[in-house]
Amino acid sequence: MSSGVIQKDIKVRISVLEKFLNRIHNMDIYELLRLLPDRMIDCIYSDVDYNKGIVYEGKSYSKKFDHYISDYISLASESLRVLKDTGSAFFINYPKNNAFLWTRYLDDACFDVQEYVWTYNSNIGHSPNRFTTAHRSILHARKTKYSVFYKNNVAEPYINQSDKRIREKIKLGSKGRSPYSWFYADLVKNVSKQHKRIDHPCVIPDKISSLLIKSVTSPGDIVLILFAGSGSEIDVCRKLDRQWISAELNEGYCEQIEKRLDNKILTFEELNNDTGKKL
Numbered sequence: 250m251s252s253g254v255i256q257k258d259i260k261v262r263i264s265v266l267e268k269f270l271n272r273i274h275n276m277d278i279y280e281l282l283r284l285l286p287d288r289m290i291d292c293i294y295s296d297v298d299y300n301k302g303i304v305y306e307g308k309s310y311s312k313k314f315d316h317y318i319s320d321y322i323s324l325a326s327e328s329l330r331v332l333k334d335t336g337s338a339f340f341i342n343y344p345k346n347n348a349f350l351w352t353r354y355l356d357d358a359c360f361d362v363q364e365y366v367w368t369y370n371s372n373i374g375h376s377p378n379r380f381t382t383a384h385r386s387i388l389h390a391r392k393t394k395y396s397v398f399y400k401n402n403v404a405e406p407y408i409n410q411s412d413k414r415i416r417e418k419i420k421l422g423s424k425g426r427s428p429y430s431w432f433y434a435d436l437v438k439n440v441s442k443q444h445k446r447i448d449h450p451c452v453i454p455d456k457i458s459s460l461l462i463k464s465v466t467s468p469g470d471i472v473l474i475l476f477a478g479s480g481s482e483i484d485v486c487r488k489l490d491r492q493w494i495s496a497e498l499n500e501g502y503c504e505q506i507e508k509r510l511d512n513k514i515l516t517f518e519e520l521n522n523d524t525g526k527k528l
């Protein structure tokens with residue numbers, strides 16, 4: 250697509266989606282999805298509840314496994330409906346839940362599905378009888394063969410830059426090699442300074458969400474963050490100059506996000522840089 254066509258396409262989508270854009274919606278994501286028209290979103294980012302009984306401000310989610318998977322499939326199906334044909338969806342979850350989503354639904358519904366892994370150190374869940382679980386699954390669903398991937402947005406520098414073939418690739422515009430399918434990042438909860446200021450039990454590190462979002466979007470594109478949680482991915486979108494739409498059931502978390510959007514609380518990056526600023 251020429252840049253003129255791209256500009257026109259984004260203008261049309263902005264006018265259709267205006268009332269939803271760059272706002273946190275205190276509502277059920279299934280309701281919000283129903284209000285969104287077909288094929289308008291560049292990237293879906295899903296960090297759903299994992300059905301492990303985690304308590305979010307007094308509310309815990311635990312469903313029978315089949316019920317959970319059937320809801321997860323409905324969520325993915327509605328998400329793909331609103332996704333552009335050039336778009337991608339990311340589904341973060343524990344491996345078993347993602348295995349069912351992948352094999353029971355995504356394989357047939359999408360052009361291509363890849364699995365990535367986020368690994369972290371953990372000081373809980375150790376057992377003498379098995380290895381300690383310290384990773385999450387991330388499914389990357391490419392809706393059609395036209396789904397874009399911006400390798401240069403996430404490329405890692407080539408190691409041997411003096412190699413003749415590498416020099417040739419750099420000359421042709423390559424910024425490096427694609428990262429591997431596994432990413433290491435520390436957990437936020439109980440580990441980083443982010444956690445001390447942000448009241449939420451399962452925050453995804455900015456390093457993970459920004460890598461995923463950058464890989465399939467450009468500045469100005471629209472990301473649908475299905476579950477806002479602490480607002481960490483919203484903050485990442487703002488920093489990356491991506492537009493966003495998001496829902497969160499919990500009123501308290503929504504208020505926290507609103508404050509964050511007004512810059513009344515420090516961003517994760519500022520906290521991690523330990524700038525010494527106070528709230």
Ligand SMILES: C[S@@+](CC[C@H](N)C(=O)[O-])C[C@H]1O[C@@H](n2cnc3c(N)ncnc32)[C@H](O)[C@@H]1O
Nearest residue numbers: 277278296305452453476478479480481497498
């Ligand atoms: C796993 S957390 C997301 C955390 C987020 N990735 C972050 O880094 O802060 C899931 C969030 O979804 C919210 N939630 C659960 N069911 C929901 C629904 N049906 N619609 C909207 N939000 C929901 C929960 O309150 C919780 O905050």
